[in-house]
Amino acid sequence: MTSIVRHITFDCADPHEPYDLARFWSQVLGQPVDPIDEPGDDEVALEVPAGQPTLLFVRVPEKKSLKNRVHLDLEPDRPRDEEVERVSALGATNVDDRRKPNGRGWVVFADPAGNEFCIEGSAAERAAAEREYEAAKAAENEGAAQG
Numbered sequence: 168m169t170s171i172v173r174h175i176t177f178d179c180a181d182p183h184e185p186y187d188l189a190r191f192w193s194q195v196l197g198q199p200v201d202p203i204d205e206p207g208d209d210e211v212a213l214e215v216p217a218g219q220p221t222l223l224f225v226r227v228p229e230k231k232s233l234k235n236r237v238h239l240d241l242e243p244d245r246p247r248d249e250e251v252e253r254v255s256a257l258g259a260t261n262v263d264d265r266r267k268p269n270g271r272g273w274v275v276f277a278d279p280a281g282n283e284f285c286i287e288g289s290a291a292e293r294a295a296a297e298r299e300y301e302a303a304k305a306a307e308n309e310g311a312a313q314g
Contacts, residue, residue, distance in 0.1 A: 174212070174223040175239070183280040185211040185224035191279055192222055194257050195241070239284040240273070247274075247288045254286065270296045 177192075179185045189200045189211040196213065204211040209226040243250035247266070251274050255261065262283060263275040270292055273285045288296070 172220040174221050176223045176225055177278075177280070177282055178227040179224050179280055180227050180230040185209065185226050188278065188280050189213060189222070189224045191258060192224075195254055195259075195278075196222070198222075238282070241284060241286050243286060243289050245289060247286055247292055250286050250289075259284075269299070 177188060179188050184206065186200070186204065186206040186208060189204070192198075193200050193213055198213040198215050201212045201214045211224045213222045215221050241250075245253075251261075254276060258279050259276040261274060262277050266272040266274060270288060273287045275283055275285050277283050287293075
């Protein structure tokens with residue numbers, strides 16, 4: 168027997184409220200807050216399609232003191248740089264910009280409670296970077312064969 172991921176849980180310490188943090192992530196991911204959850208609840212979840220893990224936001228007494236050891240890497244359905252602008256406008260804080268001139272890389276963000284997550288390139292951007300890499304490799308091999 169094996170296990171599946173049911174929840175990905177975010178701790179919420181004062182002054183952050185589980186409902187408010189769930190609303191932030193609802194906007195980032197385009198998934199609604201579970202309609203049974205309300206402001207002031209100690210546990211608030213996002214509603215996700217069946218079979219997907221739910222993001223769960225839980226009130227805890229202690230504040231975050233160290234860097235996250237686990238974080239989410241998000242693949243946008245739009246160009247990475249557009250998504251970076253969008254999540255910044257929603258209130259995410261840019262922690263570390265690791266974008267590269269060739270279109271690869273990512274941006275590390277923190278949500279309003281300080282939980283880190285990354286915005287990577289879209290599937291289309293990653294495919295284009297892979298095609299460029301393969302073309303450069305083929306040209307290099309062809310040059311070596313002629314040399």
